Amino acid sequence: MKIKVGIIGATGYAGAELVRILLTHPMAEISAISSVSFEGKKLSEVYPSYKSLCDMECKTQDEAIEKCDVIFAALPHGLSQELAAQCDALGKAFIDLGADFRLESEDDYKEWYNGEFLDKELHKKAVYGLPELFRDDIKEKRVIANPGCYTTGAPLALAPAVKKGLVSTDGIIIDSKSGVTGAGRKPSQGSHYPELNEGFHAYKAGSHRHTPEIEQTLSRLSGKSVKITFVPHLLPVNRGILSTCYARINPGVTKEQIRKEYEEFYKDEFFIRLLSDGENADIHNIKYSNFCDISLHVDGRTNTLVAVSAIDNMVKGAAGQAIQNMNIIFGLDEKTGLVIVPPAF
Amino acid sequence: MKIKVGIIGATGYAGAELVRILLTHPMAEISAISSVSFEGKKLSEVYPSYKSLCDMECKTQDEAIEKCDVIFAALPHGLSQELAAQCDALGKAFIDLGADFRLESEDDYKEWYNGEFLDKELHKKAVYGLPELFRDDIKEKRVIANPGCYTTGAPLALAPAVKKGLVSTDGIIIDSKSGVTGAGRKPSQGSHYPELNEGFHAYKAGSHRHTPEIEQTLSRLSGKSVKITFVPHLLPVNRGILSTCYARINPGVTKEQIRKEYEEFYKDEFFIRLLSDGENADIHNIKYSNFCDISLHVDGRTNTLVAVSAIDNMVKGAAGQAIQNMNIIFGLDEKTGLVIVPPAF
Amino acid sequence: MKIKVGIIGATGYAGAELVRILLTHPMAEISAISSVSFEGKKLSEVYPSYKSLCDMECKTQDEAIEKCDVIFAALPHGLSQELAAQCDALGKAFIDLGADFRLESEDDYKEWYNGEFLDKELHKKAVYGLPELFRDDIKEKRVIANPGCYTTGAPLALAPAVKKGLVSTDGIIIDSKSGVTGAGRKPSQGSHYPELNEGFHAYKAGSHRHTPEIEQTLSRLSGKSVKITFVPHLLPVNRGILSTCYARINPGVTKEQIRKEYEEFYKDEFFIRLLSDGENADIHNIKYSNFCDISLHVDGRTNTLVAVSAIDNMVKGAAGQAIQNMNIIFGLDEKTGLVIVPPAF
């Protein structure tokens, strides 16, 4: 019997992407979708590309929860805590694509999101769902905090180096470039075609909300308190995040050693593709898929590791990873429904 | 047991797209790929997006033919006739994505392609593989001429009107706009990013090779000899063809009647999505999929039908339709492996 | 002494483009700009590209009118009639980039814009400002209706053929493709980057407001009442309109004759570049400039003239042409300030 899936916030971009992938998932079926903005409308009216494939109507949240075994919530930050509590009480799995459960420290949550933990016990039940790094913690959990988009690619690029002590955890710099879908479906001047097209800029340099989440992951891996400099940029493409990560190589560590440790670290990970020397991670090669491509570059002149990762912000950075988490907690092969071939063009 | 598939010309764009779709086809497996330019190389070296999904090596044509039940040939025009003969002799199905078998008239083939029919009997065995229009003819055949990209979308937009006599077959105008992948993988000045980006132009106005092929289809449907004016344009996007087709509505035919005939004509066709009044076919909504979206517009002031179709030139216009033909000749459900959800963005 | 220019609606796209061009016009200076939405703001706050070049503050309409010799109004349709009256009363030239004075027939204006002529005498004083076709009428006028974007390129492509009787005025089809700036600066779902990028569609097929305006021009040139089929499309580029125009060639008219008449017709027109046989008009080649490139193609099989024009919708289709009109009515060389080199990339 298939897993019954409910999607709350189905008409946002992450919701739409959950639909796209779940429609061909062999072990899950979408049982209900919900949207505040489009209640009563068919999803295919909002996204005509889904015509004849998903003509389901958007229902209320309660209807969606009632019918399903697992709830994906793709909502603006701050709206998931009560929903998670509701699902938890009903014994339903809850996978949150928002930020409400990502930060372990309530202080950090207050500082960066101006919110508070409504139910501290529930937060303890929640787990940070980055499978390649924390798979064992995820298996038994029912409330999953799916990582943010920037916070998946950059940590995956740095994880082996940080965990194995190959680089200094001081002075790490993460220069990320994201496609426009990361900003969501709502039109704004900044996403108006003529003003974004043929443009490129940084934004929230040193002050983006994903900073503490990346630091939390790197700190957990290294056992030290890590502070990073994080600067995101907006790319004139629909999808993809490329993160160029800079870290000083520790004395005595060689290029060959770095490669060997990365290979060892990721050797069983289907979704991580460690590229060969001379290759460059490119968002072109992972579009629409759950892959994270990583390329390694050592600047011997300054003894700097440049680790570059490419993910699809809407798949490995959102919907795909959420489904990967679902697969884990329901005991399925992690790849189920996620062997999506990235188109060559 | 799965159908064993061979792809000759696997490293071109149509070949690469065959690989993308066949990798998730439940009833077929790629048994061999061949490429003259990249013999001995892995496909994933040519297209890094396929890394870990298709690391097969490119072999010779003979190796590919030997191992397989069906051969897809995605070759430059003129190279398929001998190959088809070879496959036919060995009792293997042959699906040609090139032009060698598309035109029934050798005179037309001489005029437009400057070639000749090497084996006239073989040409009689071949069939034009546009399933929605000529499905019954395809079923028993083993040599399939897969239509060109422009020659799928435009005829599908006009077919019901032409077949049912709703419009005059005189003075039909087809104004098509294609994404760049239609020009293939070989770099040229015209496809050099800075010179194509932010540009748009017509090319080969009134003299494109797909003209006689479209005329052949419309003539077959109408029972008359149809001549059209066909003007293709190059769009600065990767994929998709939008064809805006103009035809004079015959006296007495109403807008309602046109819609009704279209609905009737396509009512069982999964891959044709007839849009509602007020909607516009958009290449954005069919990308990566085998769908053909059609919108109908009647200009009452001039009594003109404007039928607009959108297809992915690489899927319904090439690889997807080829696989649809394979499904037909192997007795599979036509949709097998082709229920690809077009991404919402 | 320089002409004192006021721009009302300076923060819209047409307004911004007027500023861009006028800033380097040797015989005019921007004396005042006005904007309802951004009153009190500097233009460079709205468009940071103008920083240090145009840091003028947006004033009220009245302040703008008072200071200036000529007023350009780039306002939503319906807001120009009273303004024109006000300028006329004060003896100031008025160049309207909106639609209020474009249609000579009040019936047409009612039908397509749902408006009426507030002051019929003022409408008689106004002139339709398409210099290459109606230059002599413009010289003495002080109220100029600057043509819409689609209504410049398509008529220029067809004018010689229609005026000289080379083609039938029945059954003319105009298939136009416009860049996104044509839809203005206000964000909307349709101009949201991820939903427009890699997309292409027709809109308002057979029912766009520019239809009667094109017909008015072609009727005036031919001396007959011309009806056209007009279908605009939205291109994923910032700028440019390509219009592919189809007309049946009259019996006995040759390809050579057509070319000769076009050459004769446009021989003194700096802004019209008639391309050679084999060349294709491309929006890439006229970006940011006031040129209209025209290429001619004859489909001998169906005896159809395909005339293709490319203009920058924001320059020859709006601000540039408006300044060309200003040059005419102020007795300057028409090219003054408008010899803008279209970048090669």
Add this chain to the structure above:
Amino acid sequence: MKIKVGIIGATGYAGAELVRILLTHPMAEISAISSVSFEGKKLSEVYPSYKSLCDMECKTQDEAIEKCDVIFAALPHGLSQELAAQCDALGKAFIDLGADFRLESEDDYKEWYNGEFLDKELHKKAVYGLPELFRDDIKEKRVIANPGCYTTGAPLALAPAVKKGLVSTDGIIIDSKSGVTGAGRKPSQGSHYPELNEGFHAYKAGSHRHTPEIEQTLSRLSGKSVKITFVPHLLPVNRGILSTCYARINPGVTKEQIRKEYEEFYKDEFFIRLLSDGENADIHNIKYSNFCDISLHVDGRTNTLVAVSAIDNMVKGAAGQAIQNMNIIFGLDEKTGLVIVPPAF
């Protein structure tokens, strides 16, 4: 009397851009153009956007040199040294857009370009033409090494901080993103539209040839030997380079102090636009112009200065700066012909 300008390598992108700008320069005229690949062809045949504006024919190098007062050479690296000697002997000014004279150290030139200094005396006569930093050195010179594209934007972003000792010169990281025109006009797989569009990747991480040139400038400014980590990326846009530069702030230096020093440093520089706090440099705002926009961001959590610059790689990064250098050595106002308004879209 106007300066007579010759352009050698006029059909490459930098050459074409020199033409674009010089065509409207009030004090210079293009007297001859030269191209090996297109000798005998009109420039407007190579770049149809220049039709009727520059229909000059490409001549030999010698013809170009003979006629002109100043020669711009936009050639592949290695071809300029002999040409410079020839011009020098004839008493003609020589402005090299290639790399032959950029590096002061012959060892560096050998290491990074695998070349040698043919005439060491001539190299001593040459000067590095980055006016905002080294204007006084340029005035009297006749052989100008125009900086490379990456090597203009990044040093301008860092110059005040490095010169005034506000940041450590250890551990500087420069993460640059360039538009495609930086790779030139020759088609290649990497610049083939379908493979670049919707893609983004780093290349030559830590090993790009512009590294020693940036280091040379920063070393000269700081008086110390500076080593940097430099990683360029390829953006799917035509024009522009955004450089995100990271440097550790020296103890005791405040955010306010940094801003003040930048303001002081650049207060008389027309082409440098120092943005206000909260604004972000964007390549969208400097396209087609000679401006360098700089935004400053201080990450107080890690005490890091993030200085971001945006230039048009083809203007301030090539042709525009070359003309700026010409203006300097001919005693003209530096802005002459270079007050180009960057379009708002």
